[in-house]
Amino acid sequence: MKPAEIPELPPGVDDQLAGEGIESLYPPQAEAVEAGLTKGESLVASVPTASGKTLIAELAMLSAIQRGGKALYIVPLRALASEKKTEFERWEEYGISVGVSTGNYESSEEWLASRDIIVATSEKVDSLVRNNAGWIDQLSCVVADEVHLVDDRNRGPTLEVTLAKLRRINPGLQVVALSATVGNAGEIADWLDAELVHSEWRPIDLRMGVHFGNAINFDDGSQREVPVDRSQRQTEALVGDTLDEGGSTLVFVNSRRNAESAAKRQGGVVERRLDDDEKAELQDLAEEIRSVSDTETSDDLADCVENGSAFHHAGLASEHRSLVEDAFRDRLLKVICATPTLAAGVNTPSRRVIIRDWRRYDGEFGGMKPLDVLEIHQMCGRAGRPGLDPYGEAVLLSKDADTMDELFERYVWADPEPVRSKLAAEPALRTHLLATISSGFANSREGLLEFLDATLYATQTGDDGRLSTVTDTVLDYLEANDFIEREDETIRATNIGHTVSRLYLDPMSAAEIIDGLRYAEEDRGKDEQSTGESHRERPAAEPEKVETDGFVSASDLVGDETEDETTETEAESDVDETQPPARPTPLGLYHLVSRTPDMYELYLKSGDRETYTEICYEHEAEFLGRMPSEYEDVAFEDWLSALKTAKLLDDWASEVDEDRITERYGVGPGDIRGKVETADWLLGAAEQLAGTLEFSSTIAVREAKKRIEYGVREELLDLAGVRNVGRKRARRLFEAGIESRADLRNTEKGVVLGALRGRRKTTETILENVGREDPSLDGVDEVETETAAVAREDRESDSGDEHSGDQSSLGDF
DNA sequence: TATAATGTATTGTAGACAGCATGTC
């Protein structure tokens, strides 16, 4: 089928496609068009990676827009959102406008409403539906990229529920679901009332094989000699071999450390095959990488890059990641050793893919668990760049003949596992049922069940017994925590329930936070008031707590002990009436948010147990909630890892250097940013919850959040809020005696200039931002104050290098 | 005796979405 033969496209689009070198559609694309893709027909396309899925989506969206509609493209990752947006922007000359909406790339509702295509993550769409974004009901076409992810335990249910809701809001909605090749795509099509296009066709040949001994054995029976001798391991030999053919390699390994060490080793293989130009370019890239952050990871990566190799995993700062990805696409880097992140992420095709490790440690499983077939196939799908390589090769490694047979059996010949809905899990239903009630989708148990009947789970099981059981458990939980109210048959969300849903919090996180804040409130209450009533504002006759996931509301367990402590503290406060009332400390708040299910836990290493147990007792009084017993409570372990996270955050908010933090907690720079971002978000939510409940701790929460946001101590909060002033500049100014915005406005300009190490432009901008009357520095000379000089010597002695702009630290979007 | 080569116990393990209010070198 030629582009010109596709019905219902906007004028000019066919020419554009032809101009892009598309003479005729790929078979699966043609099949999709024949199935009515451009006529508004719903469709599930289950086809291999890189076989033109995006074009299928584009055809559907463009034709829908041509009919006067509006399209939504749902991506699984934020990074993909911007990638897709750029891709779609080539239609702008045909009058098609594109917008993005993700957590860190926000656009106003009106602006989005005016766009023809909107790209968003599934969570963002869910959130928009919850908050009744006006344009949602104008949608006529929705594309769900990588729908097989409904199988994902954590994030799958969101996609599932979101699609169900969108279909409910707009019954005529065209749904185009793009999936990797999975066996049961038909079930997904049933669920969505869609046509199915299933194909194994690829535009570029993919050969899968297993390397064993001195050769790769391919699935088509052919072999390729790649000798391995003592000095060269399998991976190195294969990388060298690809490079001699002029191709680059992607190596998948199972841990971050392996990725780093493998990259280091590959450097040797690659380096001796580089020419001088490449070396020079790599040198520049290495410098750029070094300047992203002055951590060890950053240095290690730069060292690798100098040799033309790199590692890639979630511990990297996002700037690192994109630098590496871009350089690999430009063929400057010859090898990337990566954890599976890369397979799911942005498009980084490569001539050859090596899957070194096919098993990964899994604590729940209790050992090394083989990767899913689907996951392996996704990695393999990165092999071969259409138009550039004659074919792609995916190679698994084995050490003996038996393993080789197993690998063929398990992965090369095998079909991927069927996709199964994970919706019936309690954590998923907790959050989605509350949202469904809160946004008015359903107001009774029956209504909820009816809605759930429109999900993939219902289609797949055909039996809603489990669903209704879990629904009841979850409803009890929500009611017990005052998120919903039941009156006869009607269910409605409480004030706080609405807030929780709007904030996109897991209700369990919200319950934990509320309990923690209430704990602080009661603590404070007993200092302030002597009447002794009213400090228990929960309903007196509270129903027996439902044990959801073993979670029992902390305030229930606390009862007696609070009374005990009360008497003690009261005795003390009698002595000193002027003592200000207790108020949550930052560490206490960090610990509180760190133990919610929304915060990804830090791993306790050996020796950490002792260290943190000690710290735990030191800070016992600061915790917002009852500390589990060290000896009898399994929850103590979790308490400690939350404490570790809390300490990390506390270090960050105390201006500890990034590399000190990475060293102390055994994390990468990317992890720090991630943790900080999550904490910032949760503290924001906590602030709103405290506000809604009119707790006195609101201010303390806000302050803790600000400190996390800017990464500074309390005394710098005022300064760090000024635009262009981050944690480093704020500290410099402070050391020079400029302690507040008012100081910044009034201090002699020369002093400010001195404190900012003579950067005239920066100083002017900052003075302007702080609202100084006359920010111009004309004729002003640098004044070296004593404190500034001392501070500078300090700085220069331990870090001689000059980092002018390393203070943006957060929120790079 | 210093050093290199080899054997053995120990250690640690992937990933990343969301609110809100405004704006990075």
Add this chain to the structure above:
DNA sequence: CTACAATACATTATA
């Protein structure tokens, strides 16, 4: 209960 690579440390071979 299951693995395995990297590392740290211990032992043995070698100049």
